[in-house]
Amino acid sequence: TEAEVSTRKKTFAEVQTERLDQAERTVLIKCPSRFNEKKLLQYLSSHGNVKSHFFFENRGISALIEFSDKSSIASLQDAVGIPSASEHHVVPFKSRLFTFTLKNPVSQHVEGTPLHLSPQCHIPVKDLIEKLCLADSISSQMYILLNEYQLTEENIKLRFLACSLVRDFARAYFPDSTVKPFGSSVNTFGKLGSDVDMFLDFHDTGKHATKTKKGPFEMEYQMKRLPSERLATQRILSVIGDCLDNFGPGCVNVQKILNARCPLVKFAHQPTGFQCDLSVSNSIAIRSSELLYIYGCLDSRVRALVFTIRCWARVHGLTNSAPGTWITNFSLTMMVMFFLQRRSPPIIPTLDQLKELADEKDKHIIGGYDCSFVSDLRKIKPTKNTETLDVLLGEFFEYFGNFDFRKNSINLRKGKEVNKPESSPLYIWNPFEQDLNISKNVNQPQLEKFVAMARESAWILQKEDKTQQIINKEPWGLAALLIPVGKSNSSKMKNRMKGLGSETIRSLLDSLKLNNANSQQKAVGK
Numbered sequence: 227t228e229a230e231v232s233t234r235k236k237t238f239a240e241v242q243t244e245r246l247d248q249a250e251r252t253v254l255i256k257c258p259s260r261f262n263e264k265k266l267l268q269y270l271s272s273h274g275n276v277k278s279h280f281f282f283e284n285r286g287i288s289a290l291i292e293f294s295d296k297s298s299i300a301s302l303q304d305a306v307g308i309p310s311a312s313e314h315h316v317v318p319f320k321s322r323l324f325t326f327t328l329k330n331p332v333s334q335h336v337e338g339t340p341l342h343l344s345p346q347c348h349i350p351v352k353d354l355i356e357k358l359c360l361a362d363s364i365s366s367q368m369y370i371l372l373n374e375y376q377l378t379e380e381n382i383k384l385r386f387l388a389c390s391l392v393r394d395f396a397r398a399y400f401p402d403s404t405v406k407p408f409g410s411s412v413n414t415f416g417k418l419g420s421d422v423d424m425f426l427d428f429h430d431t432g433k434h435a436t437k438t439k440k441g442p443f444e445m446e447y448q449m450k451r452l453p454s455e456r457l458a459t460q461r462i463l464s465v466i467g468d469c470l471d472n473f474g475p476g477c478v479n480v481q482k483i484l485n486a487r488c489p490l491v492k493f494a495h496q497p498t499g500f501q502c503d504l505s506v507s508n509s510i511a512i513r514s515s516e517l518l519y520i521y522g523c524l525d526s527r528v529r530a531l532v533f534t535i536r537c538w539a540r541v542h543g544l545t546n547s548a549p550g551t552w553i554t555n556f557s558l559t560m561m562v563m564f565f566l567q568r569r570s571p572p573i574i575p576t577l578d579q580l581k582e583l584a585d586e587k588d589k590h591i592i593g594g595y596d597c598s599f600v601s602d603l604r605k606i607k608p609t610k611n612t613e614t615l616d617v618l619l620g621e622f623f624e625y626f627g628n629f630d631f632r633k634n635s636i637n638l639r640k641g642k643e644v645n646k647p648e649s650s651p652l653y654i655w656n657p658f659e660q661d662l663n664i665s666k667n668v669n670q671p672q673l674e675k676f677v678a679m680a681r682e683s684a685w686i687l688q689k690e691d692k693t694q695q696i697i698n699k700e701p702w703g704l705a706a707l708l709i710p711v712g713k714s715n716s717s718k719m720k721n722r723m724k725g726l727g728s729e730t731i732r733s734l735l736d737s738l739k740l741n742n743a744n745s746q747q748k749a750v751g752k
Contacts, residue, residue, distance in 0.1 A: 235523050235603045237601045237602060238412075238515070238601060239516075242406060242412065246386060246390070246404065246406065248383065248386065249383070249387045249389065249390035250296055251277070251292055251293045251295065251296050251298075252291065252292045252293070252322070252387050252390070253290075253293075253299055253302065253322040253323070253324060254289070254290055254322065254323050254324070254387060254498070255289045255323075255325070255326055256286060256287075256323075256324070256325040256497075257286070258326055258331065259287075260328075260331070261326075261328060263341060266326070267279065270291055270302070273299075273301040273302045274293050274294065274295050274297065275293065275295070275298070276291055276292070276294075277294045279292065280344045280383075281342065281344065282343055282345075282346050282380065282384075283343050284497070284498075284499045285496075287343070288497070290383060290384060290387065299322060303320060303322075306324055317472065317473045319473045319474075319475065321391060321475050322391065323391070323475050323497050344378060344380040344381070345418070346381055346499060347418050347419045348374050349374055351541060351708060354374055354537075355708055358701070358703070358704055359696075359699075359701055359702065359705050361703075363614075363616060364619060364687075364703040364704055365530075365615040367703050367705065368531070368533075368534045368704060369530055371530075371533055371537060372533045375533050376417065376529070376533065377416045378418070381418060382411070384498050384499075385407055385411045385498075388422055388495050388500050388502060389405045389406060389407050389422070390405070391495075391497075392405045392424060392466075392502070392504060395466060395469050395474065396426055396466055398469070399465070399466075400426075402428065404426075404427045405424050405427070405504070406424065407422055407423065408424070408508075408511050408515045409511065409514075410555075411423065411424075412515050412519065413515045413516075413518035413519050413522065414518065414522030415522060415529065421502065421503055422495075422501070422502045422503070423502075423503050424502060424504050424505075425504070425505050425506060425508055425511070425512075426462070426463075426504065426506050426507060427507040428507065429507065459489050459505075460484045460489050463482065463484060463489055463491050463504065463506060464484060466491065466504070467491040467493075470491070470493055476497040477493050477494070477495060477496075478494050479492075479494045480492070480493040481493070488505055488508060490503050490504060491503075491505075509590070509593075509597070510592055510593070510597065510658050510659060513592070513658055516599075517580075517599060517657060518563075520601075520603065521563055521566075521574050523603055524603070524606060524608070524609075525574065525608075527615055528563075528574060530615055531562055531566070531615065531619065531622065532558075532559050532562045534615075534619065535622065536555055536558055537708065538683070538707055538708060539555075541709075541710055542679050542711060543675075543710075544675060551669040552668070553652070553668050553673075554664075554665070554667070557652070557654055557665040560638060560657075560664065562622065564637075564638055564641070565621075565622050566618075567641035569611055569613065569618075571609060571611045572609065572611065576638065576639060576641035577638050577641075577657050578639050578640060579641075580600050581596070581599050581600075583599070583600035583605050584600045587601075595659055595660065619687065620687045623681070623683045623687070624684045626676070626680045627677055627680040627681035627684050629643075630643075631651065631673060633645065634646065635647065635653035635654065636653065637655045638655065638657050639660075650663050650665070650666050650668070651668055651672075651673045652673050653665065679711075682711075683707050687703075690702060690703070690706070
């Protein structure tokens, strides 16, 4: 049952630690064009036990190999040679990325079963819609979407490996440092194909506290002092960025964006196929990742609803991968969380309720903000709410289609609609930095477009005659909501207009105008 699963759920920190450890015992191999899986594993096993492995397509076939013991990697590295420098000269940095080619390719005939390749990206929306039409309820449609889009076990391993490989560079300068993923890679809401946000962390907590107590002296390192933390961050990232650019195998398009509010280095990591963003430890961002992790683990409906709403928003051009005046995925996710807190009975607790459950080890004060909340999922009582996803999807559109955005703001701490502290069109309180609005970028036309689409979608779901649509082989339920506006023919639209109040017609026409105005913008986006 759901309840049993949540009692066994690991804490966020446990999962992170386990995955980072796993990544340290992992190598990535570019495989020969035709090879025998069994022989490859047999050879690798001569260096130590292979705990797990998988193959994936990335400009040829690659294999991720996890050894049981870290020492196996050193053993393998001893056997690996440096590329012969005939046409290119090489930077002799020895990483955990290897290329294997067959010594006598002709003699080894490829026998055995064909390789199983793990997909590292999700199917296109049109293929998804076809799958959705075969389901028997909106609820099962939503779980199909979730299964197609969510990160797989293999993809998560690859993400942590990318961090671990960057950490190898950072350790050349800062031996105690770690590089950890945050955001969608770890908060249970990540979608296949999304970027990897990673940060460099120097605070290896626990180690230092015990040392300083012994002996008669206060002892500290002599370190370079700089006028601000920001400057230190910029310098460190600048050097690591240069390092990746000059020495990092497969690190291309390295961009240093050091004047941003949060300085970062962007790069493409070809061996894993990820687009990466590296910044320096941001404790509040990690707390947000953990908060979402908790919400995602509490009830399976949470993730199904978030993935569905995000896909719906993307199809209708309400969100966009480029920064701008669109609603971000983070804001949208927070809106779904708020909606789930507002159900009766609530499906997830408010942040204040999670803070009440926190004990000593959960206390986190960051930059004067109280970011404490319970980390042990077993302490959170499961919800008594039994609403189906069919109901919740319709109610979500209904709720925000009629939300008083002019007057109210969205506050996840209290789980209540609160008067807006200032006049941004959409005001969503940052759960931790209480004086920030996470949706400050959203303008009035974008908000109106969101409201219009929510109303239109609520209306499609209410008016729907499922059996008729299945007979006519028309997309129904969630599938009908994922067809971009302008794709369905306009005569249907006219028929729908019959017998509607003038108010509804006005809001529908407005929504069409908005969609038209934004189709230009949509064409530029994903």
